[in-house]
Amino acid sequence: MNARLHATPEGATPLPMILREPGGPGASSLDVSIVIPCLNEEPTIERCVAEAWAAIEEAGVGGEVLVVDNGSTDASAALAHRGGARVIHEPRRGYGRAYLTGLEHARGRTILMGDADLTYDFRELPAFISLARQGNDLVMGSRFRGRILPGAMPWHHRYIGNPILTGVLNLLYRSGVSDAHCGLRMVRADALERLRLRSTGMEFASEMVIRARQARLRIAETPITYAPRPGGSISKLKSLRDGLRHVRYMLAYAASGWFLVPALLLAAVGGALVTGVGPAPVSVPAGVLMLVAGGALAQAHLGLRLYRALALDPNERMRSALRWALTRGALAVGGMAVIAEVALAALLGETTRRLTIGSHHGRMFSMLVALTIVTLAATAWMAALRRTARAAA
Numbered sequence: 001m002n003a004r005l006h007a008t009p010e011g012a013t014p015l016p017m018i019l020r021e022p023g024g025p026g027a028s029s030l031d032v033s034i035v036i037p038c039l040n041e042e043p044t045i046e047r048c049v050a051e052a053w054a055a056i057e058e059a060g061v062g063g064e065v066l067v068v069d070n071g072s073t074d075a076s077a078a079l080a081h082r083g084g085a086r087v088i089h090e091p092r093r094g095y096g097r098a099y100l101t102g103l104e105h106a107r108g109r110t111i112l113m114g115d116a117d118l119t120y121d122f123r124e125l126p127a128f129i130s131l132a133r134q135g136n137d138l139v140m141g142s143r144f145r146g147r148i149l150p151g152a153m154p155w156h157h158r159y160i161g162n163p164i165l166t167g168v169l170n171l172l173y174r175s176g177v178s179d180a181h182c183g184l185r186m187v188r189a190d191a192l193e194r195l196r197l198r199s200t201g202m203e204f205a206s207e208m209v210i211r212a213r214q215a216r217l218r219i220a221e222t223p224i225t226y227a228p229r230p231g232g233s234i235s236k237l238k239s240l241r242d243g244l245r246h247v248r249y250m251l252a253y254a255a256s257g258w259f260l261v262p263a264l265l266l267a268a269v270g271g272a273l274v275t276g277v278g279p280a281p282v283s284v285p286a287g288v289l290m291l292v293a294g295g296a297l298a299q300a301h302l303g304l305r306l307y308r309a310l311a312l313d314p315n316e317r318m319r320s321a322l323r324w325a326l327t328r329g330a331l332a333v334g335g336m337a338v339i340a341e342v343a344l345a346a347l348l349g350e351t352t353r354r355l356t357i358g359s360h361h362g363r364m365f366s367m368l369v370a371l372t373i374v375t376l377a378a379t380a381w382m383a384a385l386r387r388t389a390r391a392a393a
């Protein structure tokens with residue numbers, strides 16, 4: 001039952017209608033919290049808050065509007081406050097960071113999440129609430145199954161970025177959603193603990209879907225309309241950087257088989273082509289290429305797993321052990337391996353010049369070159385990870 005109460009947020013200008021349930025602002029006493037992350041959204045934030053309140057009112061539910069000000073340097077926070085939002089300050093930047101803080105402070109049984117740029121219509125709230133009430137833990141909006149108004153999404157996001165990122169996510173995690181990066185979504189408060197969200201950047205959007213799948217939560221989606229930003233509003237999205245953050249996150253949690261099976265196949269076929277063992281005729285260049293690709297895949301997998309253990313799912317004991325291994329062990333071993341391989345390759349190369357091309361030594365030489373490339377790449381990876389380890393420390 002949602003008895004409606006007219007109340008005024010502390011210190012704010014009286015609002016025509018703020019809907020609260022009886023019993024005060026106790027945890028989960030509200031049907032919905034609309035959480036809006038906000039970084040310098042002066043042109044739109046006040047209207048956005050007003051629309052959020054209008055949506056709550058129209059839906060006839062008890063609710064609150066929470067704006068997480070992410071260190072805005074303009075008047076966003078004051079405007080959000082004036083619009084009647086509860087404003088929370090999170091000075092540490094990042095789309096995910098802003099949401100993590102917002103979700104922590106939200107008091108609703110369900111939480112509707114959406115941008116501060118007026119591109120999403122909070123009036124679509126009833127469809128989300130109804131799906132959440134049917135037991136869905138995460139309700140995703142879908143712009144692709146809904147409508148994308150002219151000028152709302154640049155063509156490279158519409159036809160390249162979003163379909164590829166959603167496609168990869170579905171391939172790796174079978175989430176079945178059609179718009180993994182839609183910013184309008186709802187989560188049930190009682191599912192938050194199982195989601196264990198952590199990402200601080202834009203990859204937070206992927207993380208929610210991936211974690212929901214991993215925790216076997218129920219995911220549903222509803223078509224929504226995506227509108228262009230009004231004039232003066234500036235996107236914070238950096239397509240390439242943010243896209244790569246999504247890719248890195250998705251790959252870091254992907255099952256090992258996605259890397260190791262092709263790596264082993266490439267190594268086996270490459271080895272056979274170089275050495276001439278097996279039915280295919282010797283083809284050193286193709287074989288070397290395959291060996292290098294296989295090695296690179298295996299390393300990428302290792303690197304991503306280490307990145308996950310160090311930065312994404314930090315576990316203190318694991319982190320210090322890895323840090324030790326990365327700073328001392330792996331680098332020393334990697335360095336020595338490179339020196340040994342280069343020396344051996346030089347030696348064999350010299351021998352090969354005196355022998356006929358395509359000889360056993362020639363093939364061995366090619367394999368060693370491949371191994372050297374792989375080891376050099378591994379060492380570069382380790383160095384990069386060492387930096388990650390330091391940053392995560």
Ligand SMILES: Nc1nc2c(ncn2[C@@H]2O[C@H](COP(=O)(O)OP(=O)(O)OP(=O)(O)O)[C@@H](O)[C@H]2O)c(=O)[nH]1
Pocket residue numbers: 036037038039040041070093094095098114115116117119183202234235236237238
């Ligand atoms: N990108 C980004 N957004 C932030 C950050 N902190 C808060 N936000 C808010 O998060 C929301 C999403 O940012 P947008 O720039 O709209 O990103 P987007 O929706 O993926 O990109 P568009 O399609 O261009 O709107 C906005 O309401 C921002 O104000 C941050 O550090 N980075």
Ligand SMILES: [Mg+2]
Pocket residue numbers: 115116117119183
């Ligand atoms: Mg946006």
